[in-house]
């Protein structure tokens with residue numbers, strides 16, 4: 001398997017999608033309206049992780065393109081839970097890719113405590129041999145959901161999912177705390193947004209002087 005050749009369109013897709021999704025943020029900033037997107041990241045899954053996941057899920061290497069949805073992965077972080085719906089709505093209205101599946105791990109959190117909204121897209125990459133459609137996964141989550149998932153992911157790397165009981169308990173409690181943090185922030189959402197808008201306008205005024 002020539003991994004470099006296989007991953008080239010995925011790298012291109014991640015680069016392009018990062019520009020496009022970050023562009024959404026810039027457009028909100030220009031309008032001085034509340035920006036539902038805090039920041040955007042993207043990555044191509046490392047080869048070792050692709051092989052490991054393929055083994056676990058029993059995906060033959062010649063079926064990766066059709067069956068592994070997150071070789072190209074984008075992440076959009078939001079301040080508030082309600083922003084996630086807004087962002088998903090914006091993604092649904094775009095016509096530069098097709099949504100093939102949506103996974104709502106916010107209404108239905110995973111047994112691990114993981115919460116996030118996943119949108120699987122089919123993205124057309126333009127190559128010198130014509131168009132190639134690839135699958136990509138956009139994860140949309142709040143900063144609190146991201147904090148928890150990042151920590152859990154690194155612990156998972158160390159313990160391979162077999163957490164000692166103490167860590168397991170702490171992770172469950174941390175997931176509940178992240179959920180409550182999101183709820184608390186939603187309660188004072190309007191107050192926070194007014195303050196942020198005031199700050200953003202003043203900053204622009206100061207820069208113009």
Ligand code: 0O2
Nearest residue numbers: 045049053069070103110112113114118148149150152153
């Ligand atoms: P990495 O290292 O992020 O690339 P499914 O059969 O649909 O249940 P699948 O195909 O794994 O399973 O899709 P799913 O569940 O939507 O998960 C895809 C990605 O979501 C994962 O990629 C993680 O990034 C994230 N994710 C899902 N569950 C968890 C979780 O319990 N904890 C954390 N921290 N992240 C999670 P990878 O390949 O696991 O990892």
